[in-house]
Amino acid sequence: MAIAKITRQGLISIAILVAILWGCLVTERVWTRNAKLDTYRALRQIRYLKLQRRVEPASAPIPSPASRPGSVRAIAG
Numbered sequence: 001m002a003i004a005k006i007t008r009q010g011l012i013s014i015a016i017l018v019a020i021l022w023g024c025l026v027t028e029r030v031w032t033r034n035a036k037l038d039t040y041r042a043l044r045q046i047r048y049l050k051l052q053r054r055v056e057p058a059s060a061p062i063p064s065p066a067s068r069p070g071s072v073r074a075i076a077g
Contacts, residue, residue: 006014
């Protein structure tokens with residue numbers, strides 16, 4: 001004698017909910033893996049940019065008038 005009986009509609013709803021749950025778990029795993037890969041790529045790119053960093057002037061600096069030989073500047077005291 002059965003105390004409770006699961007109907008066909010109940011079994012179908014349980015199957016749908018289990019499928020949704022598995023879909024959520026798989027999606028979470030994929031998102032987590034993609035986030036880790038993006039993090040590793042970003043860190044690698046930061047490392048690469050630090051290695052490639054060079055300070056280059058935009059143009060050659062113009063010599064100041066005091067650095068020219070023979071020029072005399074008045075010094076106010």
